[in-house]
Amino acid sequence: MSGAPGHIFIAGGGVAGWMFALAAARALAPLGVQITVADDGRPDESLGAQTPALSTLPGAQDHHHGLGLDDLDVLRAARGSFKLGERHTGWAPGADTVLPYGDTGADIGPVRFHQQLMRLGARAGDMDLAAYSLAGEAARLGRFAPPSPDPASFLSTLDFGLHLETAGYARLLRAAALQSGAKALEGRVMSARRGDDGALTAALLEDGRAIEADVFIDATGERAALISGVLGVGWESWAAPGFDRIASTLTQEGAAPAPLTHNQADAAGWVRTIPLYGARSDQLVFASSAMDDAAAIGQLGGAASVSAFNPGRRTAPWSANCLAVGAAACRPDPLASAEAHLAASAALRFLKLVPHGDGGAVEAREYNRVFEAETGSVRDFAAHAYLAQTRKEAPWARARTLQPSPELARRMALYAARGRIMRSEDAVYDEAMWAAAFIARRVQPHDHDPLANGLDEAALKHRCEHIRQLAAQTARRLPAHGDMLAQLHGRAP
Known part of the structure; x- marks a missing residue:
């Protein structure tokens, strides 16, 4: 290759494939780079099987702007609703907590807010961080308004993610990518030819066609037709011991959606409910030792599909001239809410590292390094939920035998000592989200940060109570989430 690659071939459509195509077409098509997507038209599994809807992290809007998408168009195309955080029930006896955005x-200076509450004697089992958060209070009341750009407004403290139907989102991305210069090719990629140097030279379709290209993007989901099927790149499993199956369903829903994703644990697994506008998605992650497929389908209403569940990541997603994206590169646990984030991050990061004449070996090493740090954060955030839960049933007891990564073990030790949280390179979750997770999971530090002892207790108590009242009062004045969605969608659910 000389300069930018002449032809980028994307194996597989769906959200991951068409999102990559859109990013690449906007940046590279004006340079004469050909972008081709082989899309077989089957249900989208590019982000993993049993993913009918997406629950995104804050920052999805920034990714959309980077892709030239309008948030309102995204919401309307994907039956979208807003997400102010995540609700967790059943992960500990009597626990019903909200992790707000x-x-x-x-x-106060270097003293984090949760340290202030601990200074006042609050313990993890009684601490309700969501009560001091506008997003948390609004979520509980079913209310929503966009954040204010005015930093002096309390409304500026609110942040949000999105709930999106996967199929509608993929259609929007496809239309935008084609409009930006990408080309669609109907067909299913099964394998590829390799040259003497080990690089891919042509993708092989199910009907016998061979498509030559310079760079190949594997967006074939967990099938990983190129990165695994041809190049043999390994998989690092993150599965919590025993939780090996996933079922899903998408049903019509007339009620106004809650601005929260709900993760509800029971004896054999847990259900993730993603509320859309006019529909809802339920994913059930379960242990086959405690529940068979028929029971799982029955729990979701009798119309669900079921498959194996093995979250994890590719050991080297950019190998030779092939880059895996979506579930071909990383299948996060749904608890991480990271499927869309990782797909967008992959596309936008590639554009900073477009390979040149040497085949991209240097760029591949850097891409894989950042990928390892980013996906490590995703792995650890979900893993901690399994480690911290206190359910007694056999599948849950077995899940607590999950071995934490060295990074997660370090993070857990820091928090257990004095409630400290340090931000890591390329972390997906900020310090506030980690603090909310530790507190929601009832992790009690041995002590608090000694810097908090320098704060006047009476003044601190007054200040915290003022914040709590302000959050409650402001949330009550916001429009109902359902009314806001009806206005934006321009129709009833």
Whole structure:
């Protein structure tokens, strides 16, 4: 290759394939680079099997702007609703907690807000961080408004993600990519030819066609037709011991959706409910030792599909001239809410590392390095939920035998000592989200940060109570989430 690659071939459509095509076409098509997507038209499994809907992290809007998409168009195309955080029930006896997005309380210099509450004697089992968060209070009340751009407004402390139907989202991305210069090719990629140097030279379709290209993008989902099937790149499993099956369904829903994703644990597994506008998606992650497929289908209403569940990541997603994206590269646990984030991050990061004449060996090493750090954060955030839960049933007891990564073990030790949280390179979750997770999972540090002892207790108590009241009062004045969606969608559910 000389300069930018002449032809980028994307094996597989869906959200992962068409999102990559859109990013590449916007940046590279004007340079004469050909972008081709082989899309077989089958149900989208590019982000993993049993993923009928997506629950995104804050930052999805930034990715959309980077892709030239309008958030309102995304919402309307994908039956979207807003997400102010995540609700967790059943992970500990009597626990019903909300992990809110946006600001929680307010730091005082280096003293984080949760340290202030601990200074006042609050313990993890009684601490309700969501009560000091506008997003948390609005979520509980079923209310929503966009954040204010005015930093002096309390409404500026709110942040949000999105709930999106996967199929509608993929259609929007496809239309935008084609409009930006990408080309669609109907067909299913099964394998590829390799040259003497080990690089791919042509993708082989099910009907016998061979498509030559310079760079190959594997967006074939967990099938990983190129990165695994041809190049043999290995898979690092993150599965919590025993939780090996996943079922899903998408049903019509007339009620106004809650601005929260709900993760509800029971004896054999847990259900993730993603509320859309006019529909809802339920995913059930379960242990086959405690529940068979028929029972799982029955729990979801009798119309679900079921498959194996093995979250994890590819050991080297960019190998030779092939880059895996979506579930071919990483299948996060749904608890991480990271499927869309990782797909967008992959596409936008590739554009900073477009390979040149040497085949991209240097760029591949850097891409894989950042990928390892980013996906490690995703792995650890979900893993901690399994480690911290206190259910007694056999599948859950077995899940607690999951071996934490060295990074997660370090993070857990820091928090257990004095409630400290340090941000890691390329971390997907900020310090406030980790604090909310530790507290929601009832992790009690041995002590608090000694810097908090320098704060006047009476003044601190007054300040925290003022924040709590302000969050509650502001949330009550916001429009109902359902009314906001009806206005934006321009129709009833």
